[in-house]
Amino acid sequence: MDDSVIVSPDWLAARLEDPGVAVVDVRDAWEYDGIGHVPGAVSVPFDSYRDETADDPGTLPGREAFEELLGEVGIEPEDTIVAYDDSNGVFAARFRLTARAYGHEDVRLLDGDFSAWNREHETESGSPSVEPTAYTAMPFSFAESPFVDRPGVEAAIEGDAVLVDTRDPEEYAEAHLPGAVRFDWRSTVDDETRRLKPTGELEALFADRGITRDREIVLYCNTARRISHTDAVLEALGYEDVSVYEGSLTEWLATDGEIETGSTA
Structure with a gap:
């Protein structure tokens, strides 16, 4: 399994202190706050990166909305993003595909989900302190996307x-x-x-x-x-x-x- 696409919990656990790795939790905010999350993960709930009324195809949220969303949680275009949910990865995979649509080159899916992580690794509560960024995304293009x-x-x-x-x-x-x-x-x-x-x-x-x-x-x-x-x-x-x-x-x-x-x- 190519870890440039899907990473194991152990792979992520070994890199949580890496400043170039951004962990994204796409569960509902109440789950992130009330149940706990992967240490250092930022909350980007599933509904925040989908919009059926945007100009881009399907439920893609639009370039500016995506830039604002990732900038608010301190993500840089050069970061390695690892996304997870608690639904076997299906919601996190949507985040991954959305990020790829807007030109983020290194975005990966956690193999398993929060429950799988929680069986072997520590979790934390509370939100990490992040410095907002001026995240820049690429315009959506069929030719330059999946x-x-x-x-x-x-x-x-x-x-x-x-x-x-x-x-x-x-x-x-x-x-x-x-x-x-x-x-x-x-x-x-x-x-x-x-x-x-x-x-x-x-x-x-x-x-x-x-x-x-x-x-x-x-x-x-x-x-x-x-x-x-x-x-x-x-x-x-x-x-x-x-x-x-x-x-x-x-x-x-x-x-x-x-x-x-x-x-x-």
């Missing part, structure tokens, strides 16, 4: 790409993009440890759905959390040709996009 636009998805449908639907089985059966396979992001997580399954098991899970390194991979769903998590796992495993469609299937249907129905084995 995202693909509607024409890109249409081209993928016509080509040899594998389209990956991360929604629930009932949603998939009702309607999905032509040729899409369904993948459950939760299948990548070990229920007991709350961390990702071993590499070999992950590889087998993807291969079973036809998701292989020799094909272009396009991820989509109706909640960007699920594709964000799958994107992070694929990247950590070394899959290189992976993109994310930020528009939901609901938006696709609203513009009379081609679909299929029914379930797969």
